Amino acid sequence: MLKTLLQSNPELFYIAIFGLATALVVFSIPSVIFSSIKYSLFDTNDMHRKNHKRNISRLGGLAIFGSFTISVLLFSAIVQFKEANFLITSCIILAALGLKDDVYGTNTSTKFLLQLVVAIILVFFGGFRLSSLYGVLGIGDMNMFWGGVFSVILIIFLNNAFNLIDGIDGLAGSIGITANLFFGVFFAMMNQVSYAFIAFALAGAVTGFIKYNWYPAKIFMGDTGALIIGLVTAALSIKFIELSKFTGDSTPFVFSAPAIAVAIIIVPVYDSLRIFTVRTIKGNSPFVGDRNHIHHRLERLGYKPPQIILLAAGLNVAVILMALLMQNMGNFFLIFFIIGLCVVFDFVLFYRLRKMDNANRK
Numbered sequence: 001m002l003k004t005l006l007q008s009n010p011e012l013f014y015i016a017i018f019g020l021a022t023a024l025v026v027f028s029i030p031s032v033i034f035s036s037i038k039y040s041l042f043d044t045n046d047m048h049r050k051n052h053k054r055n056i057s058r059l060g061g062l063a064i065f066g067s068f069t070i071s072v073l074l075f076s077a078i079v080q081f082k083e084a085n086f087l088i089t090s091c092i093i094l095a096a097l098g099l100k101d102d103v104y105g106t107n108t109s110t111k112f113l114l115q116l117v118v119a120i121i122l123v124f125f126g127g128f129r130l131s132s133l134y135g136v137l138g139i140g141d142m143n144m145f146w147g148g149v150f151s152v153i154l155i156i157f158l159n160n161a162f163n164l165i166d167g168i169d170g171l172a173g174s175i176g177i178t179a180n181l182f183f184g185v186f187f188a189m190m191n192q193v194s195y196a197f198i199a200f201a202l203a204g205a206v207t208g209f210i211k212y213n214w215y216p217a218k219i220f221m222g223d224t225g226a227l228i229i230g231l232v233t234a235a236l237s238i239k240f241i242e243l244s245k246f247t248g249d250s251t252p253f254v255f256s257a258p259a260i261a262v263a264i265i266i267v268p269v270y271d272s273l274r275i276f277t278v279r280t281i282k283g284n285s286p287f288v289g290d291r292n293h294i295h296h297r298l299e300r301l302g303y304k305p306p307q308i309i310l311l312a313a314g315l316n317v318a319v320i321l322m323a324l325l326m327q328n329m330g331n332f333f334l335i336f337f338i339i340g341l342c343v344v345f346d347f348v349l350f351y352r353l354r355k356m357d358n359a360n361r362k
Contacts, residue, residue, distance in 0.1 A: 025208025061225025086126030098224030
């Protein structure tokens with residue numbers, strides 16, 4: 001009965017899974033906060049990089065993980081969506097990694113090794129693999145090995161990209177909601193019900209979390225939440241590109257799907273590329289944290305977290321709409337045009353910061 005209803009009215013199930021995921025987080029977060037305070041479950045190793053000087057629980061990601069897992073498993077049981085098993089397995093491994101890091105800290109090599117294992121599970125067992133770069137950088141179709149290697153690197157990169165933008169209240173969550181709502185709507189329009197459910201489940205879980213993470217935050221998502229958001233968003237990005245592939249037998253849902261996927265995840269992607277480049281140029285390790293992210297620079301200009309979120313999410317949505325309108329321009333042009341817009345935005349910040357610093361010296 002449920003399967004028949006799903007096939008005839010999938011939009012009702014999209015709303016239901018979004019609402020269920022949201023409600024599970026909203027009702028579970030107070031217990032997480034209480035337990036964190038009672039048992040002093042705080043990691044204060046990197047307080048020098050944070051704005052909050054008091055202990056705030058970083059275990060909000062557990063609620064996101066639990067809500068997302070329950071919602072997806074309920075759905076996959078109805079339609080027998082086996083790929084969900086590999087995704088949930090990967091999420092369990094990352095949640096364990098994130099939990100340890102959020103409470104006790106974890107060394108870089110352990111983080112990388114487990115992220116590599118998770119990416120391999122998704123790519124080579126779950127089928128979340130790119131088969132082509134669609135002419136970007138002159139690269140077309142790739143065999144299973146090279147396509148798998150590139151997909152593994154992409155998943156690990158996006159995993160850490162969402163973790164890196166989790167520097168102010170509500171930012172990583174808001175960008176995660178924006179990205180997955182767009183993926184959910186696109187998959188729904190493509191009649192890819194399974195992936196639409198995954199996207200709406202994650203968007204709903206993070207929406208419930210934002211209630212407590214909005215400025216001033218009562219709880220943080222920690223590595224657990226950021227890694228889960230990065231992993232699922234990466235998997236959906238790959239599937240969106242692959243399902244929009246032009247085969248000659250059918251017209252794809254969108255043209256320039258890789259460029260549109262980049263537009264959807266441009267905020268964490270550009271910030272990570274920028275921060276790694278700047279750290280390397282300065283001779284520093286790209287993996288050692290600092291306060292030079294774009295959101296930190298906006299803070300220096302006097303913007304509050306809600307204003308920074310509106311700027312970032314607004315830029316994100318504007319870039320997505322622009323990419324959709326310009327999809328016939330091709331992947332190569334669109335990707336570099338999008339990155340170029342971000343570079344211009346970055347130079348505007350640099351100019352304003354330099355002007356402010358010069359004024360303060362006088």
